[in-house]
Amino acid sequence: MTVMRIGPEHGPVLRLLAAARPAGGRLTLAALCGALALGSGVGLMATSAWLISRAAQHPPVLVLMVAIVAVRAFGIGRGVFRYAERLIGHDATFRVLADLRARVYERLERLVPAGLPEARGGDLLGRLVADVDAVQDLYLRVLLPAAAAVLVGGASVALAWSLLPSAGVLLLAGLLLAGVVAPWLSAAASRRAEHRTADLRGELTAHVVDVLQGVPELVAYGAATDRLATAARLDDGLTRASARSAATAGAGAAVTALAGGLAVWGALAVGIPAVRSGHLDGTLLAVIVLLPLAAFEVVAGLPLAAQQLQRVRRSAARVFAVLDREEPVRDPAAPVPLPEPPCTLRATDLRARWTPGGPYALDGVSLDLPPGRRCAVVGPSGSGKTTLTTVLLRLLDYESGLATLNGVDLSDLAGDDVRRVVGLCGQDAHLFDTTIGENIRLARRSATDEEIRDALRRARLLDWVETLPRGLDTRVGEEGAQVSGGQRQRIALARALLADFPVLLLDEPAEHLDVATADELTADLLAATEGRTTLLVTHRLAGLDAVDEIVVLDAGRVVQRGAHAELLARPGPYRAMWDRERRHDHAPR
Numbered sequence: 324m325t326v327m328r329i330g331p332e333h334g335p336v337l338r339l340l341a342a343a344r345p346a347g348g349r350l351t352l353a354a355l356c357g358a359l360a361l362g363s364g365v366g367l368m369a370t371s372a373w374l375i376s377r378a379a380q381h382p383p384v385l386v387l388m389v390a391i392v393a394v395r396a397f398g399i400g401r402g403v404f405r406y407a408e409r410l411i412g413h414d415a416t417f418r419v420l421a422d423l424r425a426r427v428y429e430r431l432e433r434l435v436p437a438g439l440p441e442a443r444g445g446d447l448l449g450r451l452v453a454d455v456d457a458v459q460d461l462y463l464r465v466l467l468p469a470a471a472a473v474l475v476g477g478a479s480v481a482l483a484w485s486l487l488p489s490a491g492v493l494l495l496a497g498l499l500l501a502g503v504v505a506p507w508l509s510a511a512a513s514r515r516a517e518h519r520t521a522d523l524r525g526e527l528t529a530h531v532v533d534v535l536q537g538v539p540e541l542v543a544y545g546a547a548t549d550r551l552a553t554a555a556r557l558d559d560g561l562t563r564a565s566a567r568s569a570a571t572a573g574a575g576a577a578v579t580a581l582a583g584g585l586a587v588w589g590a591l592a593v594g595i596p597a598v599r600s601g602h603l604d605g606t607l608l609a610v611i612v613l614l615p616l617a618a619f620e621v622v623a624g625l626p627l628a629a630q631q632l633q634r635v636r637r638s639a640a641r642v643f644a645v646l647d648r649e650e651p652v653r654d655p656a657a658p659v660p661l662p663e664p665p666c667t668l669r670a671t672d673l674r675a676r677w678t679p680g681g682p683y684a685l686d687g688v689s690l691d692l693p694p695g696r697r698c699a700v701v702g703p704s705g706s707g708k709t710t711l712t713t714v715l716l717r718l719l720d721y722e723s724g725l726a727t728l729n730g731v732d733l734s735d736l737a738g739d740d741v742r743r744v745v746g747l748c749g750q751d752a753h754l755f756d757t758t759i760g761e762n763i764r765l766a767r768r769s770a771t772d773e774e775i776r777d778a779l780r781r782a783r784l785l786d787w788v789e790t791l792p793r794g795l796d797t798r799v800g801e802e803g804a805q806v807s808g809g810q811r812q813r814i815a816l817a818r819a820l821l822a823d824f825p826v827l828l829l830d831e832p833a834e835h836l837d838v839a840t841a842d843e844l845t846a847d848l849l850a851a852t853e854g855r856t857t858l859l860v861t862h863r864l865a866g867l868d869a870v871d872e873i874v875v876l877d878a879g880r881v882v883q884r885g886a887h888a889e890l891l892a893r894p895g896p897y898r899a900m901w902d903r904e905r906r907h908d909h910a911p912r
């Protein structure tokens with residue numbers, strides 16, 4: 324049997340169903356338990372109705388025994404099956420969600436930084452958390468209740484029909500009104516509101532994250548009021564959309580209650596004449612009258628489910644938009660195995676840009692990094708330094724020219740393999756809210772405390788760590804907030820040193836530090852990387868006499884290259900940058 328392949332050309336709901344295929348068995352079992360729970364409810368009502376009527380005739384108690392046992396069984400079964408349905412249904416759903424969330428996260432990892440130019444952090448967070456959460460409703464609140472409603476609704480109609488066909492027809496009509504027409508109307512009325520809800524929630528999360536991250540600037544510039552007003556406006560929109568959804572849900576519930584009431588009256592209207600004419604046993608009248616009460620419980624959740632389906636559709640579309648996003652760098656179908664170290668990284672005449680048709684951020688850049696060589700790339704802001712490291716890390720494809728690792732084209736290697744050999748310590752290296760030791764151990768889980776100390780020693784931070792009462796176990800706070808900027812960068816450097824990448828890229832590691840701290844850090848990291856293949860991106864020139872070659876970039880092109888002394892010896896951009904830096908450093912403050 325061929326299984327239909329579901330892909331991006333299909334709707335989001337169909338794709339969610341396909342995503343649940345591995346949990347199909349569990350979901351079916353949950354649906355069955357749900358149907359048995361609702362069926363027990365209907366059975367309980369019908370049997371109790373008969374029992375009460377029959378008991379009023381004072382028959383021998385043995386006549387009632389089977390019904391009494393059935394009432395007990397249905398009563399217990401209702402609770403047990405409901406519990407089993409919740410347990411199995413949630414277990415299956417959370418497995419599907421965990422898998423989906425992991426897929427979204429993996430895709431985000433591959434998309435950043437070039438594949439999501441317009442993305443906002445909060446919106447992505449919303450997609451990863453709230454939207455993935457929202458799709459659980461498809462399984463728990465739409466599929467399972469709908470499956471149970473079809474099974475139990477059908478069985479209830481069949482039971483009513485077998486007792487009195489006209490009561491069966493009335494029950495069927497009522498159930499169709501409450502279980503098909505009301506949900507359809509609810510879905511139609513709430514489609515816009517539900518779609519707006521998912522989008523507004525994403526916008527509000529993005530805005531709130533943006534505001535929270537910028538609290539110091541907003542307070543300093545007195546701009547908080549404006550940003551809070553925008554948050555309040557988005558929140559109002561969300562409240563209005565939610566109120567509309569709630570009103571529609573209320574209307575759906577009202578239609579269901581009305582249909583249920585009409586079905587009870589209808590059953591009375593056809594049942595009494597049937598008893599009078601002898602077509603229905605008097606003890607069964609209570610059964611056909613009370614049966615709709617239980618049967619309508621089966622469809623009561625469907626208008627809300629139809630509404631939730633709209634919400635799920637929108638959230639799923641937002642999740643699939645991330646999953647379908649084209650990767651900025653495509654791994655080859657059959658990647659070439661990673662060459663063994665020592666490694667030579669070479670770039671020849673590289674041209675690369677961030678957007679197709681946009682300006683070239685790198686326009687003919689060549690670079691040679693044989694084992695042990697240290698190069699610095701300098702140049703004004705926007706000259707393409709970071710773009711070069713991004714290409715060498717295989718996070719952005721180059722358009723022409725060639726970049727090779729031991730002679731193998733980077734494009735023939737898997738990106739993850741390249742990043743096993745070429746490591747980055749960036750200007751905003753992230754510190755996790757844990758201890759200094761754990762932040763460094765991230766580079767190598769098996770590292771011993773002694774190896775971590777050694778990395779810290781090379782990053783010139785060990786003396787400071789040893790003065791701390793808790794040493795390596797000192798917590799660094801969120802984003803390293805409890806350590807200074809210089810210490811943060813040194814922890815990141817120690818991490819990169821511990822990882823022991825054959826080729827190390829350092830992208831402006833001293834960027835956010837004051838001049839004295841920055842120069843000290845640069846000197847220390849140059850001492851720590853002696854003899855290692857290193858590319859240092861910087862716009863400060865102090866200390867660069869220690870590297871083998873300096874490449875000067877401007878507007879994506881190499882405008883000068885050579886050793887520090889050579890470049891200073893002749894007029895040119897490097898000497899102009901150097902003179903500017905000196906003047907700035909010696910200017911009175």
Ligand SMILES: Nc1ncnc2c1ncn2[C@@H]1O[C@H](COP(=O)(O)OP(=O)(O)OP(=O)(O)O)[C@@H](O)[C@H]1O
Binds near residue numbers: 440677702704707862
């Ligand atoms: N993620 C990105 N998406 C789109 N364009 C980008 C991105 N990153 C950089 N660019 C563009 O590429 C060009 C080179 O930027 P790049 O960040 O490489 O310069 P840089 O020399 O590292 O600058 P700085 O010293 O300020 O970090 C710039 O015009 C910049 O606007």
